[in-house]
Amino acid sequence: MSTRERILDAAARVMREQGVAHATTKEIARAAGCSEALLYRHFDDKQGLFMAVLQERLPGFVLPDSAVGSGSVADNLARMVTGLLGFYVESFPVSASIFSSSTLLARHREAIAAHGAGPQTPQLRVQAYLEAERAAGRVRPDADAEAAARLLVGAALHQAFLATFWGDGSTAEPGLADRLVAPLLPGLLPDRG
Incomplete structure (x- = not known):
């Protein structure tokens, strides 16, 4: 599984548990087993990550x-x-x-x-x-x-x-x-x- 896919899976899980408002990129990176810097190589910001979760991880x-x-x-x-x-x-x-x-x-x-x-x-x-x-x-x-x-x-x-x-x-x-x-x-x- 690619790093981007791991980050998206972790983001979907963390956002589902805490909501997008309370989920931090630090928590998402930790859940994905990567650094925040690596997360930001794949996504510009938390909103971009949120949009990717909506488009790629939801029905x-x-x-x-x-x-x-x-x-x-x-x-x-x-x-x-x-x-x-x-x-x-x-x-x-x-x-x-x-x-x-x-x-x-x-x-x-x-x-x-x-x-x-x-x-x-x-x-x-x-x-x-x-x-x-x-x-x-x-x-x-x-x-x-x-x-x-x-x-x-x-x-x-x-x-x-x-x-x-x-x-x-x-x-x-x-x-x-x-x-x-x-x-x-x-x-x-x-x-x-």
Whole structure:
């Protein structure tokens, strides 16, 4: 395993246990069995390390480009929602601590923006998928892709919050993703009559 991979594994573990706000690069380096200097050879700062943990150590929710025009829109959206549920359940323990201080949140907001990311990313990715499907003729021309994306991401976020809050961490309710997608389909899919 490469040093970078060891650092990412350690960062994910330490951030999950302490939250990103309280995890230090010194602790992460110690958990990875390396020096802080070596950690900084692989990552510019703690926010960069946090972003790498989010992108490389948590469940994904982005469909491959080849999903546009293949399978059904409903199934593709359900796959994205399933991924979002897993992502949010895994990311809550890591990121919730940033809300403990307005100063900390402001610093974190600036650092994440400097990395071109933020909490709007999931919604923008679902919206981009729907817009690509609209361009392919599989989503209605008048469909509100932004509102649909916000509703799906919001529902996934809420369900993951409940699973995390109640301590079971489970979002494996049978058919949940399909049930969250189904009410939006009449406003998204073209009439086939």
